[in-house]
Amino acid sequence: MKALVLTGKKKLEIQNTEMPEPKANEVVINAKYAGICGTDYALYNGLPGSADAVPPIVLGHENSGVVSAVGSDVTDLKVGDRVTVDPNIYCGKCEYCRTARPELCDNLSAVGVTRNGGLEEYFTAPTQVVYKLPDNVDLKSAATCEPISCAVHGMDLLNIKPYQKALVIGDGYMGLIFAQLLRSYGVKSVDLTGRHDDKLAAEKEKLDIDRVINTTKEEIPAEYDIVIEAVGQPATQEQAIEATVKGAQVLMFGVGAPDQKFSM
Template identity: 70%
Template structure:
């Protein structure tokens, strides 16, 4: 089989490998689609994701495909099942797992980060992180279950979301578009999104039924908000997220900055407004809600999967010799249905 192997920092090589044999508790999956995201770009450049990726490793943590074989202890999957994979595997033994804070697991491993992922024709995963997908959800859609589930986890760790709250999303990338739909699904009625291009913002306002859009290259964010989701990850946008808050607001820092990056906050304002500022790490216990949102149509990502590429094109996307604007998915085997 073909496997696109990250052999070192900013180095990839297409290799011919044997199809892996699933262990007793594992599922062998033929990859249909694999999403490319900012984490893959970080890992390619030698930065950490949810964990460190040590070459040689096959990236690809946003995956969908079809079961080809199962280990002898697997009873809930069979050959031919259509599936998606939650890449994150928790040890269940450390202090953080014992208190239910699985995303902070001391021994976290992940498909496409610490073990080979979907940028190859076949990969394995423990049956505990494999999910059946309904017939109404395509395999192309299903490869985005992981990023959607990260957004769902953010919604899970917010406090008492109410319809009267107004929300600001800073950024208009793929995750920002997902958050716009999640906020609406969770009952928020007034949503504003920021961006840097009038034409894109106008299109996004229509597609996502946004109440307001703001081009931050031309105008100030005009109000304060009860919920602010920062989906960019720069010091400037993180500072703006804290600044544009109502009393009692929640600020969710979802955008991932560089290790060592800092930003400034007015601590008196945090005290005076009684703000809650949180980070959001990966996606524990979020795949079932993600499936429900996709199956119901409350979240629709098909208009935003902008680029479909082959395995041969992945390195060019990651090293920016053939950059793509918008979400990119790799069609490893698009003939799978």
């Protein structure tokens, strides 16, 4: 089968690789779609993701596909099931897992980071992180489950009220997801920043944004109860703080470099 293999820093190669065999608690998934995340860009440039990706490795932690084989202990999935994958695999045994903080797991492994992911024709995953899709979710849409779930988790950390005024800094993929989530959560006013007038105009119309702000031309007013930073640069992180009213909430969602700093 063919796979897009990260063989070193800024080095990707299409290779012919062997068909994987599932362990007892795993399934083999015939990949249909795989997204490219900002984390993949970082891994490509030799930076860490949720864990270090040690080449050779196949990236692709945002994915969907069809189960093509099941391990001997698998009872909850069958060949032909349409699925998507939560890439994060927690050990369940370390102090953090046993105290309900699995995101800090000492032994984290991740599909598409520490083990091969969706940028190959077939990959494996333990059933604990494989989710069967409902009939009304197509495979292309299903590949967005992972990034959307990250945004939903960020929303769950906020205390959201309908009367609040919200700002999303950054109109990239994740920023647009947050703008739609804020609206669906019932926030009365949602504004969005970006750097290109034509793109912002289209987003304002399509996503029912109240106001768009081109930060190359306009200042962001300090009037927001909720600010979501979806860029990950020091300048935009500082903008997020400065855009708030007293008692506001700021979600720093954008991922910066490990040694990055911003002033507050």
